[in-house]
């Protein structure tokens with residue numbers, strides 16, 4: 280059974296260069312029902328399950344903050360997600376869980392067929408998102424090629440141009456250098472240039488690699504995020520790693536947009552080599568836990584003295 284329907288020649292040509300939406304049939308697998316997800320949550324490695332809520336940060340609105348789920352069962356997590364303000368990411372469930380991984384393989388093979396791309400994709404992964412009506416994902420960009428397979432619930436997605444104005448080179452360099460997670464500084468006026476999608480159930484959204492985006496749920500939502508490394512993402516990330524080192528250690532002002540194809544490839548090769556050599560020591564912020572789940576509280580979240588995640 281195909282997961283994606285027919286794509287036109289135009290769809291195929293435009294893939295990767297503009298934002299596109301397509302219907303899909305992931306839900307027909309039965310693997311995204313509440314009962315199936317509750318069972319998955321109970322058997323998936325606990326350290327690969329992220330439970331987050333949103334916190335106030337003026338530069339990074341709605342920044343995610345880790346919540347300790349304690350021994351909350353899968354079915355309770357699903358019920359809490361329906362009414363709370365939490366975001367659950369069952370990381371790598373699509374590639375690690377034997378029930379789900381054949382479905383991910385079919386997603387990739389369908390996508391390769393529709394796009395006509397025979398290029399190899401590396402580091403294929405897929406996470407499943409269970410998120411509350413009030414949940415949001417802050418403005419960010421992903422260094423990997425990422426596709427959002429929305430399954431059900433009302434989800435609003437904002438996608439922004441991947442230009443210097445919306446994603447400064449320095450901000451992206453900080454991500455590939457490991458200085459920062461995927462958050463990018465955001466200003467509300469950016470929304471004037473956003474493409475906004477109110478996703479119907481069973482909709483795949485694809486955007487050009489590194490397009491900044493954010494999400495505002497309008498209801499309880501189930502989605503799947505698929506990611507991989509492509510030739511394009513590898514070249515950009517290697518070149519931006521190199522540019523980041525030049526900017527930080529040599530005082531240069533390199534520009535991705537201003538570089539030609541040959542220069543980008545050369546920089547990418549140097550960047551990947553320097554990364555292997557450990558040329559830059561990353562200082563990723565610690566993952567602090569600030570809440571635990573407490574179903575007895577109206578907010579379902581109980582604050583705890585901040586500590587570094589150890590689960």
Ligand SMILES: [Fe+2]
Nearest residue numbers: 420421425492
């Ligand atoms: Fe993303």
